[in-house]
Amino acid sequence: MQNMEMREPVYIDKLETGIAGFDFISDGGLPKSRVTLVSGSAGSAKTVLAAQFLAEGIRRAGEGGVFVTLEESPDDIRRNMAGFGWAIEDWEEQGKWAFVDASLQPGEEIAVTGSYDFGAFLARIEHAVRKVGAKRLSVDSLGAILTRLPDAATIRQEIFRIVMALKKMGVTAVLTAECPENYDQISRFGVEEFVADNVIVLRNVLEEEKRRRTIEILKYRGAPHQKGEFPFTVLPAEGIIVIPLAEIQLEQKSSNIRITSGNEELDELCGGGFFRDSIILVSGATGTGKTLMTAEFIAGGVKHDERCLLFAFEESREQLFRNAHGWGMNFEQMEKEEKLKVVCVYPETIGLEDHLVNMEREIKSFKPNRVAVDSLSALERVSTIKGFREFVISLTSFIKHQEIAGLFTATTASLMGGTSITETHISTITDSIILLRYVEAFGEMKRGLTVLKMRGSMHNKDIREFNIDSQGMHIGKPFRNVSGILAGNPQLLAPGEFERLRDLFPEN
């Protein structure tokens, strides 16, 4: 029997946990009727995961769950988890949730008078599993026994026995274990990981003064899963949300449907407008007209009866509406007609993972045809570079998956040319790039615009001068006698030189 198992690949059934994103990275959930060790340092949300695993089972499938607690008291857990919207007490009354309370009591000292075993603990777990007909079981955390009783050798043996017994009970179990540090040992006592077939590691690391939570499936004996670390967040009233970076990238569709940029001249430069399922990046220094281009993109959509969603991370609602008014656009009216929704958030209020979850949620609920983000660069501040890149990839994939158009703005650090971090990280992901630049010519600051990239379409390669007035943006003639604009080092060419160059490369 065992030999057969070793020779032939055994298909392992999985139990969908219901934890957002987790079932994707685990290719379908936790291995059914098996024990999975969830290891993490203090504050890595182990207990939340253990409780959420049971809560989702009850909410989604009415599956009973047993929570074996060795650290916090059941009262503490009921209270702490209520914030996530899990009504544990009600579930207990309905016979869906049962605690096995093995938490440490104050002043409890246990005198040992001879040999002992964990028979009673096991009997209680079995009793609870029978009582609620449990399909799911969480133990938080097994290693805690080791600190309370002498004779570590006995306890190790007993932990092994408990895990074996859990496997026999047919429940899908999560065992949490505290590990001392990130990226080091998996469990403090070095015993738990040897008894579990599957190991998941939760991390809460400090990177550049920012906390970053990640989840990694380290081992899934005999079952496929996604490799590597995935960011996750813990939201009030939700619990753990894993952000599966690769989830949607693979199935992006693209169409040839053109939509207006909101500016006729720009549509012309782009060869007839933006593509519907594309991501457009508008990059430029502060004041070059990025927000204006965003506003025109929005107004253009509304004019064609499309729904538009705008995330503003740099300006307040009032500022934005006033600016739009100055360019002849009435955002208030558009919102009243429910053609537009403006979401203004300060980037610093929450972490980037939370921004992502919130933005995806807004997009899902408003169902816009166009999404604009002004500016992505503002979000760089609240994250590490790695985290930011993951965020941009996730957001673009998500928007593309909705088959809608997205316009992002990025701020360049220097006034004259140069690139932004945002640009370097997302330029390959976006379908179109439009650069806005200041151009110094004849003692005057002018603004220049060029379509740098337009995936799947011909586009005009000129660098055009543009003006902003109370009607918005007006794109004019190409700069014919200035070079080095994009490099941020404009140089004036004498008219004669320009003529000579033009004659060298005659245009047909």
Add this chain to the structure above:
Amino acid sequence: MNKPLLQLYITGHTPRSERAIANLRRICEEKLDGRYEMVIIDVLERPQLAEDERILVTPTLIKPLPLPSRRVIGDLSDMEKVLSELDLMSATKPEN
């Protein structure tokens, strides 16, 4: 003084359980001169009782009365420790 109440929790009739029961009987006969009440509870039969009393390991011996309530774990082979931990020294027969 009141007779001490001794509750012994065991899990099934394993050799360890039998050893604990025998040890407890010996302590009671030899040291407490029959002035005691003894209850043996099999956790397999009364799991809810074990849950209520929060029994983690077996054998566990609880002395709820007289107060203060005390408990020890193990098969009770260390007789002196059982008596001292359960605060039953005063109840023992004077040794002649």
